[in-house]
Amino acid sequence: MLERRVAGSVAKKHHVALREGGELRYEECLTRDGFDGPYTILYHRGRPHAQRAVELTHGWTAPAETPGQPSQRALRKRHYQSQKLAAGGGSPIDARVPLLFNRDVVLGVVKPKGDDPTYFSNGDGDDLYYVHEGGGTLRSVLGDVVFGAGDYVYVPRGLVHRFVLDGGAAQYWLSIEAAGGVGPLKQFRNDVGQLRMDAPYSHRDFKRPHFEAPRDEHIRDLVVRRDGRWHGFTLEDSPLDVVGWDGTVYPWAFPILAFQPRVSSIHLPPTWHGTFATKGALICSFVPRLLDFAPDSIPCPYPHSSVNCDEILFYADGNFTSRRGVGPASISHHPMGVPHGPHPGAYEASIGATRTDELAVMLDTYLPLQTTAAALAVEDPGYQDSFI
Numbered sequence: 432m433l434e435r436r437v438a439g440s441v442a443k444k445h446h447v448a449l450r451e452g453g454e455l456r457y458e459e460c461l462t463r464d465g466f467d468g469p470y471t472i473l474y475h476r477g478r479p480h481a482q483r484a485v486e487l488t489h490g491w492t493a494p495a496e497t498p499g500q501p502s503q504r505a506l507r508k509r510h511y512q513s514q515k516l517a518a519g520g521g522s523p524i525d526a527r528v529p530l531l532f533n534r535d536v537v538l539g540v541v542k543p544k545g546d547d548p549t550y551f552s553n554g555d556g557d558d559l560y561y562v563h564e565g566g567g568t569l570r571s572v573l574g575d576v577v578f579g580a581g582d583y584v585y586v587p588r589g590l591v592h593r594f595v596l597d598g599g600a601a602q603y604w605l606s607i608e609a610a611g612g613v614g615p616l617k618q619f620r621n622d623v624g625q626l627r628m629d630a631p632y633s634h635r636d637f638k639r640p641h642f643e644a645p646r647d648e649h650i651r652d653l654v655v656r657r658d659g660r661w662h663g664f665t666l667e668d669s670p671l672d673v674v675g676w677d678g679t680v681y682p683w684a685f686p687i688l689a690f691q692p693r694v695s696s697i698h699l700p701p702t703w704h705g706t707f708a709t710k711g712a713l714i715c716s717f718v719p720r721l722l723d724f725a726p727d728s729i730p731c732p733y734p735h736s737s738v739n740c741d742e743i744l745f746y747a748d749g750n751f752t753s754r755r756g757v758g759p760a761s762i763s764h765h766p767m768g769v770p771h772g773p774h775p776g777a778y779e780a781s782i783g784a785t786r787t788d789e790l791a792v793m794l795d796t797y798l799p800l801q802t803t804a805a806a807l808a809v810e811d812p813g814y815q816d817s818f819i
């Protein structure tokens with residue numbers, strides 16, 4: 432969550448009447464952690480809970496364990512060529528393809544072809560996207576967030592929204608569904624919740640929702656994802672009939688290149704690239720930067736056994752000096768239990784290098800990841816042996 436925002440009209444206090452032209456507005460409290468956590472209070476023209484249950488067929492397929500997973504599948508370094516996934520077709524609600532998952536996170540790829548025709552609320556977790564290609568507008572009850580390639584886009588759990596895509600642009604997003612919430616690392620904040628002076632980004636780097644006035648797109652369908660299943664509703668009013676809101680729960684976008692990388696005299700561990708935290712995982716950004724400058728320092732990542740993390744890397748752009756055979760949109764999966772490190776020659780060749788232009792998103796998870804059939808279909812079978 433970021434700082435509190437106010438948009439449009441709100442009542443003088445929580446839970447007292449807000450009237451406009453003599454008409455009473457309806458409060459909706461979007462709360463987290465029961466009523467203990469961050470919250471936002473919205474004011475609607477209509478009753479936000481007036482929903483008729485209907486059959487609506489939308490949504491991506493829940494990730495399913497591939498037979499033999501995880502205990503019987505051999506322990507190997509893996510490379511999934513997400514470039515080979517066919518465009519899922521349909522809107523973002525329908526086009527998501529889960530690839531790797533555990534109890535905490537589901538990592539997938541979304542290659543949507545058109546705007547969401549209905550509103551969507553994810554009751555299973557926060558959604559964080561990394562927009563590898565494309566862009567558009569996240570339209571929500573709290574306003575519009577415009578995003579483009581290179582942005583992270585954050586959608587809080589339970590937020591009613593839909594995506595409107597930039598026409599004609601190819602869309603290629605990495606998706607991370609996080610059951611335990613997503614946000615800046617705790618240590619980036621000072622006592623009042625502000626991002627610290629020495630955090631690797633500031634409040635100014637985030638694109639927040641632009642709210643103008645109540646609107647009606649004449650869409651009344653809402654699909655809700657809950658416990659991996661989809662549930663349809665028809666709303667009585669436009670969910671965008673909001674006259675104002677205040678709070679800390681809202682969507683945002685953050686350009687990955689706004690992350691300020693750190694450089695040391697010797698190699699810094701991945702934690703220094705930590706960008707967002709979620710329960711059970713750390714999301715890191717590797718952006719173009721100068722490299723380590725101590726005499727004889729080795730800038731290439733050292734071989735390591737990170738004994739309780741599965742490590743996922745989504746390669747976005749640049750030259751990945753430590754990896755052979757990976758290209759943009761490749762996803763590597765280095766599981767806990769065996770060491771991993773650079774490809775042959777990369778370690779030695781990196782000595783004396785002064786900068787890197789790599790751009791990548793990394794996810795370290797504390798529970799082992801399982802693989803879906805969609806991931807197996809685009810797996811590079813030669814990856815394990817490519818380190819010999």
Ligand SMILES: [Fe+2]
Binds near residue numbers: 732735742765771
């Ligand atoms: Fe690693």
